[in-house]
Amino acid sequence: MLTIFIDAVLWGGNTLSVLISKKPDRPLRPPVSKKIVRSLREQITDALRSEVLAGEWTNEAPMREHALAERFGVSRGPIRDALLQLSQEGVLVYSPNKGVRVNTPPAEAERLLLQSMRREMETFCIGRCMKHLTEADDEQLEGILAELTRACERADLSAIADADLALHRYLVRRASRELEGVWQSIASRLLMDYSRIDRLDQIVAEHEAIVRAVKKRNLKAAQKAINANII
Amino acid sequence: MLTIFIDAVLWGGNTLSVLISKKPDRPLRPPVSKKIVRSLREQITDALRSEVLAGEWTNEAPMREHALAERFGVSRGPIRDALLQLSQEGVLVYSPNKGVRVNTPPAEAERLLLQSMRREMETFCIGRCMKHLTEADDEQLEGILAELTRACERADLSAIADADLALHRYLVRRASRELEGVWQSIASRLLMDYSRIDRLDQIVAEHEAIVRAVKKRNLKAAQKAINANII
DNA sequence: ACTTTGTAAAATGTTAACAATTTTTATTGA
DNA sequence: TCAATAAAAATTGTTAACATTTTACAAAGT
Structure with a gap:
């Protein structure tokens, strides 16, 4: 290489x-x-x-x-x-x-299934990695969140997609490297109509809620925030 | 090509x-x-x-x-x-x-999650494709089942893995070409310790039950048979 | 005008050679 | 004898040329 x-x-x-x-x-x-x-x-x-x-x-x-x-x-x-x-x-x-x-975005029925599967995965992952998260992880997440915020401010959809995926991927990775590939292919399919997103401030708010709950090591709140973000 | x-x-x-x-x-x-x-x-x-x-x-x-x-x-x-x-x-x-x-087989927790996701997927797929299955599909499934039976008789693990996956893949494909990729990566990971399978006759019986229920267009029975097979 | 057919261009599929990296082996020194 | 180092071999990464397929286009025929 x-x-x-x-x-x-x-x-x-x-x-x-x-x-x-x-x-x-x-x-x-x-x-x-x-x-x-x-x-x-x-x-x-x-x-x-x-x-x-x-x-x-x-x-x-x-x-x-x-x-x-x-x-x-x-x-x-x-x-x-x-x-x-x-x-x-x-x-x-x-x-x-x-x-x-x-590719074209998945049909409604497929989208609902993939959504359910993604929720199941990320709920599992946050529950698994929460206990051994450190302050270093908090910093990393803050960094990604900052990047997401900046990307939203300048309405850079490409950077927004990057940062959005990066934040979720970080938590999945911390839980299980094995599951990352499966997660990626589900998340990618669900975001196939990402360009239709218009309320950028909502994206920031939702991810702020996730990071906030994670920093407090509040599992229930984190899972709730993640599920609220996966729509 | x-x-x-x-x-x-x-x-x-x-x-x-x-x-x-x-x-x-x-x-x-x-x-x-x-x-x-x-x-x-x-x-x-x-x-x-x-x-x-x-x-x-x-x-x-x-x-x-x-x-x-x-x-x-x-x-x-x-x-x-x-x-x-x-x-x-x-x-x-x-x-x-x-x-x-x-790759190494997934850890217990990951395996359970993947299992749950695979069940969710295949339950969805059979429910979606059942209504528009034809006699041609029944023949195809019978063919794969026959192949699986022969493979089990001569204890050819490679052929068994092929036929096993082929049967499930057939139903997934009939429901949604879009989901096939996700399904494959989940199923493959779950079968990573396939070589430890020893009761070959059980494999045949379980898949016979699936095909039987599908041929009868009995959705509930088919879903039950599939869920019993995903272990 | 429409379809068909043949040719040229453009695109993907495949290969073999070369570049860079990793691993193994041999050598040198204490 | 062992460790450190250097050369050699083996392996993966990348490239460019070639092969095959598809597509576009024009000419001929009905």
């Missing part, structure tokens, strides 16, 4: 330009304890997921591998990996020899 | 040899109505999944891409795709730069 350094992320209209270099011009500060290296595939997957969930792609036109490869400055290999992963996650739909498109 | 023709599948001890040729020596009968082409990735994914679920791989040694590529007679590309997909499914565990290993 290639350890890459993102020098800058430029946001301009519909294109996201990420400058990637193999070595930094000057040495960055040494890794704190363990270096976190994310594969190209993982980075591209996350970038594309948040874009799709933010509604920046329609399902009219297929997403072209070549164009994406050029945009991210990599070859088609990692792009294909990312598209394949997002297809399994339910964000994209894959057709053999035809490429991928954005 | 490459349409491949499997000339023979040779099973000998721990190695599976599949002879693949691009063109058949003499023309086969033309496709019935629509040709069903499964990508290399899909075929390899299915083959490896049933092997892992049957306990033919330990999680001691990592699965090597090169060895698998040679065994299947393809390059490492499709192998990597399959391994990536199975990692997302929870069958394998992926470590950057180190390859994949067989």
Whole structure:
């Protein structure tokens, strides 16, 4: 794998330009304890997921591998990996020899089922991780919450989707690394019509309630807040 | 994509040899109505999944891409795709730069949660597809059941895992193509200790009960039979 | 005008070579 | 003998070229 350094992320209209270099011009500060290296595939997957969930792609036109490869400055290999992963996650739909498109939101009945399953999962996860959460976790959650707040203030749907998922994912991860994959594919499908969200302040309020309850180590309140947020 | 023709599948001890040729020596009968082409990735994914679920791989040694590529007679590309997909499914565990290993079965608490979610899903699916099932579906289910029976008779764990999953997958698919991916990753994780199954006759009996209830279009009985089978 | 057919372009599927990383093995030193 | 270090092998990550399939478009025929 290639350890890459993102020098800058430029946001301009519909294109996201990420400058990637193999070595930094000057040495960055040494890794704190363990270096976190994310594969190209993982980075591209996350970038594309948040874009799709933010509604920046329609399902009219297929997403072209070549164009994406050029945009991210990599070859088609990692792009294909990312598209394949997002297809399994339910964000994209894959057709053999035809490429991928954005998936459509689940029908009402499916949505209710997935919602119920997500509630079941997150209720389980918060109940499992609550007891061994530390102040460091509180800080992390506050950080994600701050990011979510900033993203809502500037109405950046892509960043909002990122932060929203990140907060929930953090709690799932603390409970069970094993369940993260299942959770992701359920949550992604439920957020497929995220772009229709309009009340941004409500998103902040709901997540503030979650973090508040978690910091107080109040399990019942946390579960209630989470269930209120999963709609 | 490459349409491949499997000339023979040779099973000998721990190695599976599949002879693949691009063109058949003499023309086969033309496709019935629509040709069903499964990508290399899909075929390899299915083959490896049933092997892992049957306990033919330990999680001691990592699965090597090169060895698998040679065994299947393809390059490492499709192998990597399959391994990536199975990692997302929870069958394998992926470590950057180190390859994949067989995942360990979920802990008791996780298993109970996944079980509950699988029951919820399949109960939903059978309730949704029951009304529009036809006699053609009954035949398909009978066919899968027959395959399961034969597999149990010769105690072929790999084939048993295949047929078991195929039967449930059939009903999920009939209800919702959208939910299939989520279902697969839950079911795979639950079957991670499939090799410990010893009462093969019980497997057959449980699935016979499911098919019997479905053929009678008895929803309650079908849901009961399915729930009894998910343990 | 409409359908059909053939050709070219564009897209995905696959492969093999190369790059980077990890693991193993051998060597050197105390 | 053991530990530390360096070279070598093995393995995964990435790329670019090639193969196959699909799609778009134009020409010909009815």
